[in-house]
Amino acid sequence: MFVDSHCHLDRLELDKLGLSLQQVVANAQAQQIEHMLCVCVSLNEYAQMAQQVAGFDCVSVSCGEHPLHQQEAIDAERLLQLCSSPDVVAVGETGLDYFYAPDSKLSQQSAFVSHIEVANQLSKPLIIHTRDARADTLALMRSHQADKSGGVLHCFTENWDMAKAALDLGFYISISGIMTFRNADELRAVVKKLPLDRLLIETDAPYLAPVPHRGKTNQPAYVTAVAQAVADVKGVSLNELARVTTANFYQLFSLVNKAA
Template sequence: MLFDTHVHLNAEQYNEDVDEVIHRAKEAGVTNMIVVGFDRPTIEKAMELVEQHDFLYASVGWHPVDAIDMTADDLSWLEELAKRPKVVALGEMGLDYHWDKSPKDVQKEVFRQQIRLAKKVKLPIIIHNREATEDTVAILKEAGADEVGGIMHCFTGSVETAKECVEMNFYISLGGPVTFKNAKKPKEVAADIPLDKLLIETDCPYLAPHPYRGKRNEPAFVKLVAEQIAELKGLSYEEVAKATNENALKLFHIEPQEK
C-alpha cells in the first residue's frame, strides 16, 4: 500500500488522461493520494477530483509565489473548505525566493495567516520551501506550527534541517530527487531520518524519478521513491511502503482501507 502525499492531478498536464493516470497508480499499489490545490483554479479542480474518488483527499492553500494575489476573501474561503471531510490539510504554503512575483514580506505574511488558520481549524500543513530554508524554519517556530505539524514537502535540505523540522512535529517527505544519481542531500536524509518520520510523494507532474527524469511524472512512479529509500536504509520495499502509508494515514486522520 503506497500513499502519495503530494500530487497535482488538478494540473493541466492531465486534462486529457487523468482517469488513465489514476488507474495506473492503483495498478502500481497506490491506495491514497493527496491532491494539492494552491490557488483558486487548482483548488476548485482538486475539490472536483476528490469528490469523484474515495481514495483521493485534498489539501488547500495558497502558494507563496502567488501570495501577492491572495485576498481576505480567499482566506475565508479556505476556512470554509477546511470544514469539508475530504479536506485533510492546508497548503501548500510557505516561502519561495526563487521567483520574484511576490515580495518576501508579502509571502511571510500570507504564510503566517495560513498557519494561524490551520491552528484554528486544527489541520496539518504542507510546506513549500524553495531557497528560503532559514526564514521558513524561523516562521514555523515563531508561529507555533508544531501545534498542528505537517509535512516538509519534497524535502531537499540537509539532515540537520530535517531533524530540526522533525522536532517541530513535521514529517519529511521525499520525492523523485532522492532517486537522482547526484542528489547527495536527499539520500543522506533518507538514510538518516527515522522511518516513522518519513513520507513519500511524487509532486507530479513535476520531478519525475529516475529513469523518467525530465518526463511527465505521475503517482504510479511513487513506487520508485519507496524502493530507493528502502535501498538507502537497508530495508525491504514492503517495510518502507507499509511505514510511510501508516505515517500518512496517522497525520491526515484517515481510516485505513479494508484489504
C-alpha cells in the same frame, strides 16, 4: 500498499499523456498505490480541483495557496472558509520560496502565517514548501506555533540541520523523485539519517519524475520508484518502506478515510 502523499492531479496535461484521469488513477492502483493526496496551489483553483477528483474515493484533497501563486495578498477569511470543508484533510501547500520569488518575501511570509493560523484553528496539518528560505521558514513555524497542527515539509531538498529542526517540531519529511537524481548525494545522506517513523514519499506529479522515468510527465504510479530509492538508502525492504510510510501518512493526515 503505497501512498502518494503529494501530487497535483489537476495539473496533469492529460492530452499530452494520452490518458484520462481515470486511467492515471488506474495506473497508480495497478502499482499498489492505495491513496493519493491532491494538493491545492491556488485558492482560485480549489473548487475546480476538488470537482475533478471528487469521483475517486482513493484521492483526498488539501486547500492552500503556494508561495509562487500569490498574485495578491491572501484572503485569510476565504482560506479559513475553504479549509473548513470536511473534504479538506490538510492546509496548504504553503510556505516560502525565495529561489524563484525573492521580491515577494513579505507577502509570502504573511500568507504563510495565515496558513499556520488556519491550520491551528482547524486542527489540520500543514503542507509546507520551502526553498532558499530555511531560517525564515523555521522562524515562522516556531513563532506561530506550527507544532500545534503539525504537518510535513514536502519535496524536501534542504540539509540535515533543517530536517532535524522540523523533526524537533513534530513534523514529517516527504521525499520526492529528486532523491533519485544523480546530483542528489546530499539529500540521500539526509534521508539516511531520517527516522523511518517520520518519512513520507511523494511524486509531486506532474513534476520531478524519478529515475528511471526522468524526462516523462510524472504521475502517482511512479511513487514506487521513489519508495525503492528510499528503501535502498535506508537499508530496508521495499515492503517495509511501503508499510511504514503508508502508516505515517494516515497518522499525519488523520482525516483521510482509510477505507477509501
